[in-house]
Amino acid sequence: MTSSGPTPDPVPAPASGPAAPGRPLPSLRRSPMIWTCAGLLLLIALAAALAPVIAPHPGDATGGTDPAQALLPPSAEHWFGTDHLGRDVLSRVLYGARIGPVIALLVVAVSVLVGTAVGLAAGYFGGWIDEVLMRLTDVFLAVPALLLALALAAVLPPGVVGLTIALTVTWWPWYARLVRGEAASVAGRAHVDACRALGLPHRRILLRHVLPGTTTPLLVQASTDIGGVILVAAGLSFLGLGAQSPTPDWGLMVQESQSYFATHWWIGTFPGLAIMLIAALCYLLGDALRDRLDPRRTARI
Numbered sequence: 001m002t003s004s005g006p007t008p009d010p011v012p013a014p015a016s017g018p019a020a021p022g023r024p025l026p027s028l029r030r031s032p033m034i035w036t037c038a039g040l041l042l043l044i045a046l047a048a049a050l051a052p053v054i055a056p057h058p059g060d061a062t063g064g065t066d067p068a069q070a071l072l073p074p075s076a077e078h079w080f081g082t083d084h085l086g087r088d089v090l091s092r093v094l095y096g097a098r099i100g101p102v103i104a105l106l107v108v109a110v111s112v113l114v115g116t117a118v119g120l121a122a123g124y125f126g127g128w129i130d131e132v133l134m135r136l137t138d139v140f141l142a143v144p145a146l147l148l149a150l151a152l153a154a155v156l157p158p159g160v161v162g163l164t165i166a167l168t169v170t171w172w173p174w175y176a177r178l179v180r181g182e183a184a185s186v187a188g189r190a191h192v193d194a195c196r197a198l199g200l201p202h203r204r205i206l207l208r209h210v211l212p213g214t215t216t217p218l219l220v221q222a223s224t225d226i227g228g229v230i231l232v233a234a235g236l237s238f239l240g241l242g243a244q245s246p247t248p249d250w251g252l253m254v255q256e257s258q259s260y261f262a263t264h265w266w267i268g269t270f271p272g273l274a275i276m277l278i279a280a281l282c283y284l285l286g287d288a289l290r291d292r293l294d295p296r297r298t299a300r301i
Helices: 024-029 031-048 089-096 100-125 125-143 146-156 160-187 190-197 202-239 251-256 266-293 297-301
Strands: none
Touching: 031 089, 031 100, 031 266, 089 251, 089 266, 100 125, 100 160, 100 202, 100 266, 125 160, 146 160, 146 202, 160 202, 190 202, 202 251, 202 266, 251 266
């Protein structure tokens, strides 16, 4: 009598190495940098989610203006001062945490999905599939990333949606290259060859044996890229190719403060510090993850 249900793989993937279950987690517990950066990023995410509640003047972040309150310096009523239209800068900075970081998360998530699919197919199947997919990837990588993002943002309608599309098209090829190398390495191992010989479907081999080998470099690269996307998105908004007024985008706020920075420094300083803080936290988190999850470093530890 045959039993129903999915049949387990007869040749499981090796459990040794830094990617094995249970290995990365203990090392993460010994890294205060990872937990500090993750905790601060979580606080920023909570502040963004609770912006309507904790913002002192939420109406100022959604387009309201009060010329009588224009260009007020930081005070007990307006902790970060007000801008040239009388809008509370602190409220707009809090609401801005809902735009730049969310764009970065969306861009990185879509780029990881597209790049992983392309890289897995190229690395696992090889041959003409690898050639076609990698040559397509090279077309995008041949153009400098910032230049390509500028060109696409200029062609697409200005706004958050156009900015997100432009950055996603720019970012996915890097993940395709990364995953392709990892997938090609895993696909050539003995246990994967055994699974092929036993007739297991390609989809099952990819999901159970090849994809897990790419998760560690993807995690490290994605955590670092979030900070990079935030910087590029803020730069494009500064150039007028991203979010449009009255959206409380940090890059747009810095752009609007150009004429007032010499006399009213607070208008652009606080959104600029917000950009710098969250980008630095993402870069530090990515570096700490790389140090802990790097196979050579893990072996030494």
